[in-house]
Amino acid sequence: MKAGTDLSQIGSLVGDPARANMLAALMNGGALTASELALEAGVTLPTASAHLAKLTDGGLMRLTRQGRNRYYALTDHQVAEMLETIMGVAAVLGPKKVLPGPRDTAMREARVCYDHLAGEAGVSMFEAFVVRGFLRVDGDVPDITLAGAEFFAAFGVDLAALRKKRRPVCRTCLDWSVRRAHLAGGLGAAMLEGLIAKAWVRRDKASRIVRFTPQGRMAFNAMLRHKGEAPVVSGTEQGP
Amino acid sequence: MKAGTDLSQIGSLVGDPARANMLAALMNGGALTASELALEAGVTLPTASAHLAKLTDGGLMRLTRQGRNRYYALTDHQVAEMLETIMGVAAVLGPKKVLPGPRDTAMREARVCYDHLAGEAGVSMFEAFVVRGFLRVDGDVPDITLAGAEFFAAFGVDLAALRKKRRPVCRTCLDWSVRRAHLAGGLGAAMLEGLIAKAWVRRDKASRIVRFTPQGRMAFNAMLRHKGEAPVVSGTEQGP
DNA sequence: TTCATGGTTCGACCGTATCCAAACTATTTG
DNA sequence: CAAATAGTTTGGATACGGTCGAACCATGAA
Structure with a gap:
C-alpha cells in the first residue's frame, strides 16, 4: 500500500516533538536561522541541524543561505x-x-x-x-x-x-x-x-x-x- | 510550546507505517474490523490491536461494537x-x-x-x-x-x-x-x-x-x- | 455447558531514531 | 592572517516504540 507509506513519511516527520516545534515556529510565514530553531525546539544545535536536514530533504522546509546564516522556512502555503x-x-x-x-x-x-x-x-x-x-x-x-x-x-x-x-x-x-x-x-x-x-x-x-x-x-x-x-x-x- | 506538542502527537500517530496503512484503508468512509485492518497493515492481530488502541484514544478513530466484531472507522470527515x-x-x-x-x-x-x-x-x-x-x-x-x-x-x-x-x-x-x-x-x-x-x-x-x-x-x-x-x-x- | 472465533493484554526482544559532546567546515570580522 | 561566529558531521550512549508468541477475556454457536 503506497498511500499509507506516503502518509507515514510526512507523519513521522511531523511526529517528532522537536521538529513539530520548529514547524510551528515557522507557521507565521517567516524564516528563522538554525540556532533560533534549535532554541525554539529546546535542543542543542547539532540535533537541530539533523532535524532540519530531515525536514528539508523531506520537502517540508526550504533553505536559503545568506552570509553565514542559513534561514529555514516552510516550502509553501500548502505545507502551512x-x-x-x-x-x-x-x-x-x-x-x-x-x-x-x-x-x-x-x-x-x-x-x-x-x-x-x-x-x-x-x-x-x-x-x-x-x-x-x-x-x-x-x-x-x-x-x-x-x-x-x-x-x-x-x-x-x-x-x-x-x-x-x-x-x-x-x-x-x-x-x-x-x-x-x-x-x-x-x-x-x-x-x-x-x-x-x-x-x-x-x-x-x-x-x-x-x-x-x-x-x-x-x-x-x-x-x-x-x-x-x-x-x-x-x-x-x-x-x- | 504547546502548538508543537499538539502537532507531534497526531503526527506520530500518523507517522507509523502500520497505522498509516490502516488510516488510508478507512479513507473510503467505511468501517473495518480489527482483523481486516491487521491484514491491510501487514501486521499480526496483537500489534494491530495495540495500534488501534492508540488511534482510538488518540481520537483519530471511532469504535463501534457489533456482535463479536469491532468495527473501526475514522472519527469525522475532518480527520479524513x-x-x-x-x-x-x-x-x-x-x-x-x-x-x-x-x-x-x-x-x-x-x-x-x-x-x-x-x-x-x-x-x-x-x-x-x-x-x-x-x-x-x-x-x-x-x-x-x-x-x-x-x-x-x-x-x-x-x-x-x-x-x-x-x-x-x-x-x-x-x-x-x-x-x-x-x-x-x-x-x-x-x-x-x-x-x-x-x-x-x-x-x-x-x-x-x-x-x-x-x-x-x-x-x-x-x-x-x-x-x-x-x-x-x-x-x-x-x-x- | 462446551467449543470456536474475534480481540485484547502481557512479557520479552529487537531495531532504530534521538540526543549530546567533541571535532570539523565555512563565512565574516578585526 | 587570526579569531570568532554559525552550522554540519561523526561517534557512541540511551531509550522509546514496534513486533510477535502465548496467555487471557468476551461473544456467539452447538
Missing part, C-alpha cells in the same frame, strides 16, 4: 495549511488539556496563520464581512460581492492584481482555536498587509501573535461594526 | 480531510518514486475521497460544472448558480435538505493525484450517491477505487459535455 489542518483536529479532539495560559490567550485572540489573520479577530472580521454583505457565502464558501469589491478597494486592496496571481483570491481556513472559519487566500493576506500598513496591528516578532494598537482596535471594530452593533474585539479579557 | 491534505503534500513533494502501477492508475482515474468523488473523474466533473455555469468560482471557491440548482435538482439532489444539515453544502478539496480541485461537501457526497444510485459507477469494495460501468461512462461524459466537446473520461488507458 496542512499544519493548520492538523492543528485543527488536534484542537477539537484534545481539549483534555489544562486551561490555556496567558500566552495561548493572546494566540487565541489574534494570530497570523502563515500570512493572513486568524484567531478571534480573524473570525470576527470574516463574519462581519459576510454580515455587511461584502462576502457572500453559500454553504461556507465565500464570494466577493460588488459592495465587497468597493469596500476592499477603499481599504487599499488591489483586487485586480490579486486575481492575476496564481493563488486563489478568496478562501476560508478553519480556525483551530475557535472552530469557525476565517478569511485566507490572497485577499486574506492582503487584508493582513493592510492592517499592518495602517498600523492597526503589529506582528509579534518571532511568534505568531498579532497585537492590536489601541487606536487600531477602535478602527478595526469600527470597520466591522454594522448599524450600531457591539464591538467584536474587546480588550484583553482573561476569562477562565 | 486532514489525511487527504497530508497526502496532497506527499504527492507534490514526493514524485521521486517509481512510476505508478496499474492499481494506482485506477486510483488516479476515479476514487472516493471519504464520501465524494475524487481523481481525474472528480476533477473533470467539477470543472465541467464550472464551464457549464452550474457552479461559479471566484478565486477557487464554488457557489451554486440558479442554473446549477436546476441541474442538481434534475439529477436527484435535494439541495434544500443539504442546506439544512450542519455540513457545508459546497466545498472544494485539493486532489493529491492531479493537483486540481474537485467537489466536496454535502453536494459532493450527494453527487456520488446519485452516481451510484444510477449505476453509473460501482465502488470497489474494500478499496477506494471507483469503477465506471460502460453505460455509466457514456452517461457521465454526456452529463459533462457541453456544446459538443470531447469526452473527458476515456477508456482505461494504461499509460507508462
